[in-house]
Amino acid sequence: MAANNDQQNQAGRHQEVGHKSLLQSDALYQYILETSVYPREPEPMKELRELTAKHPWNIMTTSADEGQFLNMLLKLINAKNTMEIGVYTGYSLLATALALPDDGKILAMDVNRENYELGLPIIQKAGVAHKIDFREGPALPVLDEMVADEKNHGTFDFIFVDADKDNYLNYHKRLIDLVKVGGVIGYDNTLWNGSVVAPADAPLRKYVKYYRDFVWELNKALPADPRIEICMLPVGDGITLCRRIQ
Ligand code: SAM
Numbered sequence: 001m002a003a004n005n006d007q008q009n010q011a012g013r014h015q016e017v018g019h020k021s022l023l024q025s026d027a028l029y030q031y032i033l034e035t036s037v038y039p040r041e042p043e044p045m046k047e048l049r050e051l052t053a054k055h056p057w058n059i060m061t062t063s064a065d066e067g068q069f070l071n072m073l074l075k076l077i078n079a080k081n082t083m084e085i086g087v088y089t090g091y092s093l094l095a096t097a098l099a100l101p102d103d104g105k106i107l108a109m110d111v112n113r114e115n116y117e118l119g120l121p122i123i124q125k126a127g128v129a130h131k132i133d134f135r136e137g138p139a140l141p142v143l144d145e146m147v148a149d150e151k152n153h154g155t156f157d158f159i160f161v162d163a164d165k166d167n168y169l170n171y172h173k174r175l176i177d178l179v180k181v182g183g184v185i186g187y188d189n190t191l192w193n194g195s196v197v198a199p200a201d202a203p204l205r206k207y208v209k210y211y212r213d214f215v216w217e218l219n220k221a222l223p224a225d226p227r228i229e230i231c232m233l234p235v236g237d238g239i240t241l242c243r244r245i246q
C-alpha cells in the first residue's frame, strides 16, 4: 500500500511540472518499433537482429530503436572516426558502420571475438566491414596505449561505450582525452533496467544489483564533469550522451 502511494506521489510530481512518462506501456514501445523502426530498418540490421535473437546471450544486444537512434545521431554529427567498446554480435556496430562515410573508421573492442564473428558475415555482405578495426581483448589497456600518444588526443567524433559497467568511469578518464572537443561519448545502459530507482529491498538479479552501484556512481560523476555537456535519454536501457566542451 505504501509503495502504491509512493508511486502515485511520484506520478503526481511528474504531472505538476508538466512531465509525462512517455512510455507508459509495452504496447506503446511496440508501436514505436512497428511504425517507425522496423519499416525503415536496413535489411542487414534486420538479418543481424534475427540471428542475435537466437543467441543465448541475446539480452545484451542493442535494441532496434536504439540502433536507429545511433545511426541517425552519427549522420547528424557527420561522424567519421569512431570507437565502440563492447561489440557482442555487432548490432550497434553495424548501425554505426552503415552511418559512416565510405572512408569512415570504427575502432571496435571486445574481449569476445567469437560473438563478433557470428555477425561478421552479415556486416561483410552489407559492404561496410572495411570500416571496422576489431581488437580482441580488454579495452582499457588499448585506451592507455592510445592516451600515451598525444597524436591520438582529440581525434574521435563519436565513442559508444557498451561494455563492463564497473569500468565506465575508468573509460571516461581516458576517453575524455581521445574524443575531440565537440565530439560525443555515449554511455549505454545508464538506467540499468530501471534499477537505478528500485527500492533498497527490491528483488534484483545478482548482476543487476552488482553493477547498479557503478551505474549510480557514473550518473553522479557525469553531471559534475565541467568538460562535458550531458543529456540522458530513455532510449533502450538509457543512454547518456556527453558532448566534450573543453
Ligand atoms: N553493443 C553491443 C550490441 O549492440 O549488441 C552489445 C555489447 S554487450 C552489452 C557487452 C559486451 O562487452 C560483451 O560482448 C562483452 O564481451 C564485452 N566486454 C566486457 N568486458 C569488456 C572489456 N573489459 N573490454 C572490452 N569488451 C568487454
Ligand code: CA
Binding pocket: 060, 061, 062, 162, 188, 189, 237
Ligand atoms: Ca547496451
